[in-house]
Amino acid sequence: MPREILVTSALPYANGRIHLGHMVEHTQSDIWVRAMRMAGHTVHYVCADDAHGTSIMLRAEREGITPEALIEGVWKEHIADLRDFGVVYDHYSSTHTEANRELTYRIWQALEKNGHVESKPVKQLFDPERQMFLPDRFIKGECPVCHSKDQYGDACEVCGSTYNPIDLIDPYSVVSGAKPIEKESLHFFVKLADFESLLKTWLEERRHAGGLQSEVVNKLKEWFADGLRSWDVSRDAPYFGFEIPGQPDKYFYVWVDAPVGYLAAFKELCDSGGKPGLTAADFDRFLDTGSGTEMVHFIGKDIIYFHTLFWPAMLHGAGLRMPTQVNVHGFLTVDGAKMSKSRGTFVNARTYLEHLDPDWLRYYLASMLGPTLTDIDLDLKAFEERVNSHLVGKWVNIASRCAGFLHKFFDGKLAATLPETAHGRYDAAAAKLEACAALYESRDYAAAMRLIIEVADEANAYVADHAPWVMAKDESRRDELHGVLTLALNYFRLLTIWLAPVVPTTAARAFEFLDDTPADFAAALRPLLGHAINPFKALATRIDPKSIEAMIEVSKESLQPSVSASSSAHPNPLPQAEAGDQRAQTATSTSPATVSIDDFAKLDLRIGKVRVCEAVEGSDKLLRFELDAGELGTRQIFSGIKSAYAEPAKLVGRNVVFIANLAPRKMRFGVSEGMILSAGTGGNDLFLLDADQGAGAGAPVR
């Protein structure tokens, strides 16, 4: 039964270029769309730029242009980059459109009407000079936990703590440098708690229907543990976005209108009449809860909760249909590490296109992509070898090694029947590859590629076994030769049909060579016989490692801006990439068995007098200590030694040894500001180190 499916990719932020990280997602969804269409389903495929938010407003200001001009320019680049990668959206829009404004209002007003909205005052930091409230990322100051300077308002890159920007020490505005003041303002909230049981049911339902990965649902359970909090959806002017109706100077937070942008893009497609069979009326039909159509989102793992909690809640609260599938993928690493501008592994889509064939990357990514949310690594050496071996050496080679004979002896015409001696070979291969349809649908592209390559190996072995170059020397064996070539070329056609969703451009060239236009997977069931094909021209060239090197070289920048490997920009834009680099580098360089005195000196070991020691509710292993650390003040430390000290209160008064300059770590129960030393192997075998009475609190240990 043909299905009707709306497919979306997460909206790229209109604040920078498309890079290879984005391509994991756009490739994944594009392959899915092409495969579902070839399986006979009707698919509407849309995306848009995510154009709102403070970052865009401020960047436009810096560049001296309007935000509209900024997003227009970026939008053009995005469209070209994606198109040139063979990612073909039915419509690629922007969230800054009338259609999106209307739809956002429609959903918002329904939420209000249904009583899912509340408002309350919120205290926030305000830039008195710029006269604006500051988002977390636009405030910097000293980390309240580890006291590192110049940390962002939401999280510390040094110690990893997360906190409220109000807690920053000596905060300053990134916009003006002014010292922010606290100011109160009325904010609007969506009462997520209203949807708690609905969401729980929906999540389990989706899990069973294959619409959500099991690990995603497992992970989301966390959100329900303490009850869902209301979601702050408003921002104060100045802001680049949609004004909240009836609330002057209040704007919707970008994450409200971003997912609505999926539907708005679809609405524009319907209204345009540009897609055959789709009219304005289809949009409302589609939104209806009982429409029988499907809505499938492809996203990265960083924006799970927006798509699986907030978005379905908004839709349901407004009386609209909910998503059918939310498919989550992992991040892209390059050569085993996060993409890095300094190493040249942060590659823009355009830069890639200037050096390499897009189908190559599509194939490599497909060969790595499974249905899980594991990160996938672009190993540049493996990329080169796999593409050369699979695509050129195995697949294209079948055509390349047979076409010459066919033209030389048979005028390029395939035989009218397959050879009797190879009876059943074609049907067997075709039947085997039919499994790919299900593999494509379940997004197990890696498994599909394995199957395809397996059949390519069969084809090459068949040619080797029958040695057409030997037959060619014997005029009495012409028919036999014709049969072998015909079967081999049909193997090639079969493989091409199943590879088409992954390497559309190369497949198109291959079909041109075959002078054939198979429209769907079903075409693979019948071989191409008695048909004249075109002379063979190289369909794909091998990767020259020099092209890869050149691409990396061009991508190198001396500056090291923070970048996220994620497919979308604003949700949690922690500058993780370079931090990751550092981690990877230390990991490989810190294995010497001995340490220098300098290394030892880095540890600030101190005496702490135990003031409070208690078991932590909800934890099997942890004890919470409060230590008097003398000049360092009071320190809270969590220590996993409960199994050895059943009566924590008895530890009060002890002089323990602790590491005072360990990066603080935020735990579920609070921040741990150090580590208490003990001897033993763990479990019951743990003994606190302590100092004789007389050692002062905070005394250094040498």
Next chain:
RNA sequence: GGCUAGGUAGCUCAGACGGUUAGAGCGCGGCACUCAUAAUGCUGAGGUCGGCGGUUCGAUUCCGCCCCUAGCCA
């Protein structure tokens, strides 16, 4: 620390509701072939299936603990 995942050949990964010699691709060695873009075929070497315990006639597969990696903690 909690949670979610992952740790299987040099690399990327598959797999086993527990059962004879643990698989594939790439890479590497040998042989063959010469139609083909130094492509292809055959063949070989390479793994204590993260560690320790437990259940079992039998565990890499189940259970427990531990170690390591990644991510999330609004």
